[in-house]
Structures are given as structure tokens and as C-alpha cells.
Amino acid sequence: NAGVMQNPRHLVRRRGQEARLRCSPMKGHSHVYWYRQLPEEGLKFMVYLQKENIIDESGMPKERFSAEFPKEGPSILRIQQVVRGDSAAYFCASSPSETGGYEQYFGPGTRLTVT
Amino acid sequence: GEDVEQSLFLSVREGDSSVINCTYTDSSSTYLYWYKQEPGAGLQLLTYIFSNMDMKQDQRLTVLLNKKDKHLSLRIADTQTGDSAIYFCAESMGDDKIIFGKGTRLHILP
Numbered sequence A: 001n002a003g004v005m006q007n008p009r010h011l012v013r014r015r016g017q018e019a020r021l022r023c024s025p026m027k028g029h030s031h032v033y034w035y036r037q038l039p040e041e042g043l044k045f046m047v048y049l050q051k052e053n054i055i056d057e058s059g060m061p062k063e064r065f066s067a068e069f070p071k072e073g074p075s076i077l078r079i080q081q082v083v084r085g086d087s088a089a090y091f092c093a094s095s096p097s098e099t100g101g102y103e104q105y106f107g108p109g110t111r112l113t114v115t
Numbered sequence B: 001g002e003d004v005e006q007s008l009f010l011s012v013r014e015g016d017s018s019v020i021n022c023t024y025t026d027s028s029s030t031y032l033y034w035y036k037q038e039p040g041a042g043l044q045l046l047t048y049i050f051s052n053m054d055m056k057q058d059q060r061l062t063v064l065l066n067k068k069d070k071h072l073s074l075r076i077a078d079t080q081t082g083d084s085a086i087y088f089c090a091e092s093m094g095d096d097k098i099i100f101g102k103g104t105r106l107h108i109l110p
Helices: none
Strands: A005-007 A010-013 A019-024 A031-037 A043-050 A053-056 A065-068 A075-079 A088-095 A110-114 B004-006 B009-013 B018-024 B031-037 B043-050 B055-058 B061-066 B071-076 B085-092 B104-109
Touching: A005 A088, A010 A019, A019 A088, A019 A110, A031 A075, A043 A065, A043 A075, A075 A088, B004 B085, B009 B018, B018 B085, B018 B104, B031 B061, B031 B071, B043 B055, B043 B061, B043 B071, B071 B085
Parallel strands: A010 A110, B009 B104
Antiparallel strands: A005 A019, A019 A075, A031 A043, A031 A088, A043 A053, A065 A075, A088 A110, B004 B018, B018 B071, B031 B043, B031 B085, B055 B061, B061 B071, B085 B104
16 A cells, blocks of 8 residues: 655756646545645645645645646646745645544655755 | 644663653644654654543553643653654644644664
8 A cells, every 4th residue: 555655756946947746645545735844844734635626725825836636646736936935845645534634644745946 | 823842852872761742832632643754754653642632652652641731742662773853743633734843853872
């Protein structure tokens, strides 16, 4: 049973480019969460999605960031026109629908570096 | 408000017990967690405790919860070099977001 998968593991972008981060939840999990970890910090919640729906995006910056979880395929976190301050580790977590959000399993993360 | 506080560093001799402490502010938190992060890796869920419990034990790990003082601790018995990592305390009301502390870096001395 594969865990949460994220790709790429490392991503380098120049300022102004777009970054696309992918997350495939664990098999049987229908809830996906994105978190951001800045250097020397804990994880900060960004967004919670179910298939084709954004449930809570209270932690998402209002501009340049978007997330989706289509009916088929992985969840995507998209950052447009990246800036140096976007450099961070982005973690995806998933949970089964029957337990709600309390039991979240994390992927290995995507480490974004903006040059 | 939501806030989780924990000390940033802890050094322990191999074979001794490690105790990592955490305080949280949200009294409505239902679940309290300990996650482990090794360098360059994701977060591994070590254990979690419901807010109506005082203690949970799982092999070398013991979690103690003092709900009155909003204090959570993680004790690792017989600490090994493989326990060297960052340990995150976290809380949740069980809906969507988990609130994390900044992490405690556990360093094992030979």
C-alpha cells in the first residue's frame, strides 16, 4: 500500500515562473491537505480539498496560489509568478473520508527553491 | 487563538529517556499529535491522543496530556541514535487543519 506520493521532490524555478506541485493521496483516501513549511518553522495549513471541491482555503495566499483535486488524477498546487519568499517545503497529506481530518498521513514533500 | 509552543532543542545521551514538552492554547482541541521529521523527509505520525485521555503508551513512546494546563509531553524511553530528528507537537479539532509547533530538534549524545 503506497503512501502519499508527491512529485517532484525538488523543484527549482526562477522568479516569475510557475511552479506545479503534484500530490497523489493514499489509496482509498479522498481528502487532501496542503501545508507549507518555511525554513526553521513548523507546517502551516494552506488548503483542504475533496474530489472536485475546495473545502477550506483559509491558509492560502489570496494571490498567485491555487489548488485543485480533479475527479481523475493527482491534486495540484499551482504557484504563479513565483517570488523568493515562496521557497519552502510543500507537504501534502491525505485522510480517509470515514475518519474525517484528524488522521492525516503526509507525503515526502516538494522542496521549492526560487532563484 | 491557535498556538502551539515547544522548546527548539533537546540533547540526550544514548540510552537515557527523552522528554519533549509542548503547550497549546486552544482548549477546544480534540486531538493532539506527535510527528517525527528526519532530515529531508516528510512527517511521520508517531502517535496521537484524544483530549479525553490522560496517557497513551506505545512501545518506547509515552504521551502524557494535562488538559487543565494544556500541556502535552512525549517520552522516548531508551533513546537511540535513530531517534535523532525534529519532533512536532500539533493539535486539531478533527475537522481539517492541523496546527503545528515549530518543532524540537532532538540530538543524541554518544
